[in-house]
Amino acid sequence: MLTPHIRLVITIRTMPNHLKLNENHWIDKDALDICKNLSEAGHTAYLVGGSVRDYLAGVPPKDFDIATDALPNQVKKLISRAYVIGKRFRLVLVHRHNVQYEVATFRRNPTHAEADDEEVQNDNLFGEPEQDAKRRDFTINAMFYDPKTKQVIDYVDGLKDIDARVLRMIGDPVERILEDPIRILRALRLSHKLHFQIEENLRMGIANHHACLAEAALPRIREDLLKILRLPAPERCLLECHDLGVMKTCFPLLQSIYMDQEQSEIFETSMHRAVHFIEDYSDPKEQFLCFTYAILKALSANTDKEIWDDELFDSIENSLKNEFGVFKSEVEFIRKNMQLISSFSRIENFIKRGRRRQTNFLSHEAFPYALKLAHWDYYIDSETYLNWQDLYRRDIPHMVEKDIEKMKTRYSKRRS
Structure with missing residues (x-):
């Protein structure tokens, strides 16, 4: 096994002053307790993914995921209010104060023999921390934090990319994009959330292979679109989607708006202002309401139609459902809003x-x-x-x- 590159948290240069040294300032107490309980039972337990990435990049973490060598049923026995879920990818959900924490066992990639065996579930092959890190998408998402030793454990040079503010795919970008096309939307969103530059090979991979997004499941597109809409400036991320050709594949309705200069300017202005309108970012109805409003406002430019015109709304209803994954109940809610405004x-x-x-x-x-x-x-x-x-x-x-x-x-x- 390769020796991990380990750097003490105290030496991280990009660590913001208001989060220095004291893990109580950034680690959720319940997530810390889950790690502690697993550790006291003799297991390895690390924070992993977005919380570690955001902390090191200077963004206050929100979601705390945990990786461990304990098997799902072992976690369930050791942690109260823990439930094993999933068949393709088994993990444990732990409930605390209306918050859910994902606890996943370290995974590994299948061997050639296992890959050819139809009975082997490739996503439920358990492994070591290093193997788990190298299965993840981006280097900055593959770092572990050990609360016990207060160390960052980095097998993929994620710390270097954090320092350089670069978003880099683990492995060959084209191969990893074709493996899971949703990584295209994730890369664009993360680069704008963290203000990181997309590494050149990854950027070329997105530009040349965005067509594979046509095969992505609509619920997953919806999930990542909602995360894009939660960005402080979602219009900038959507503009880059347009520039790289992603919009043409994924969101044809938006592509038609961006092909018209006046419409695109109206849409971008409305999206930029929407940040001040939305109060509850956990409510998809409110997010999709602002998003649809910006679309209708752009499409009504230079026409005799108002945003509450039923014909105008009818013309985008299929796109709302089939491109963006807006639920039928949400579509009706948005339509009623437009009617009430009039x-x-x-x-x-x-x-x-x-x-x-x-x-x-x-x-x-x-x-x-x-x-x-x-x-x-x-x-x-x-x-x-x-x-x-x-x-x-x-x-x-x-x-x-x-x-x-x-x-x-x-x-x-x-x-x-």
């Missing part, structure tokens, strides 16, 4: 309605989103916005009380 400038019409119709209008799930969106993009002025807010606050408590009374009535009927 009503906000006519508050006098709302006041003339009966009480029941007013309540139905105000109680729709899309109402607060649509109102905020209309004000955010200047479809209504601040006075109108505040008037609608007053109406909403007036009726919502009343509606909640009515719902509670209905539930109590149903419950008492069931008991009787």
Whole structure:
């Protein structure tokens, strides 16, 4: 086995001052406890992947994944509230305070004999830390942190790439892209998240082999698109998708927008401003709402159509579902938002309605989103916005009380 390149955390030059030395500043306490419990039982347990990468790159870590030599069933016995999941790739999910932690056993690549054996599940071949590191996608994602020794363990020169701020694929970029085309979107997203430069061979591999993304599963494209939309400047990442030809393969609707200078400028401006609109980045509805709004705004440029035009929305509905993986319920939610926006400038019409119709209008799930969106993009002025807010606050408590009374009535009927 090769000797790992080990560097003490204290010597990392790129470590930001506010995270120096004390692991309590950056390691989630529950993740630390999981590692400690496995270690005390005689197992190796490291933090791995995004948390180590982000910390060393100067970004506060959010997700903490753990790699260990303990087998999934051993982890389940040693850690409370742990559940073994997956068939193709077995791992353990540990639940703590509404947060999930993934605990995976070190993997290895199959031998030639195992690769030819149809009964062998290649993703469930367990191995050593070095073998596991070399199976991962990018060098900066393949570093381990040992909380016990407070050391970074690096088998693939990830530390060098962190220092140089370079995103490099482990192994041959073309081979690894063809192995999993989603790595193209991941590479683009990570380079923009960390402000790293994509290594030249990887960049050429993306430009020359983006067509393989056509075979990628739609749910995985949706997942990575949502992560792109969570970036501080998603429009820059999408622009690079266009420049490298990825957009043509993956997102044809966006490609058509980027082929028109005026439309692309409107789309990019709306996406840039959307960062100030979205409050809950864990809610895909809100992310896709802003994304779709930017698309509709771009497509309505130089036409007689408004963004709430049903024909305009109908023209992109299939793309929302089949290119971006937006769920049917999310599509209907977005459509309702567009329809509501058109009503906000006519508050006098709302006041003339009966009480029941007013309540139905105000109680729709899309109402607060649509109102905020209309004000955010200047479809209504601040006075109108505040008037609608007053109406909403007036009726919502009343509606909640009515719902509670209905539930109590149903419950008492069931008991009787």
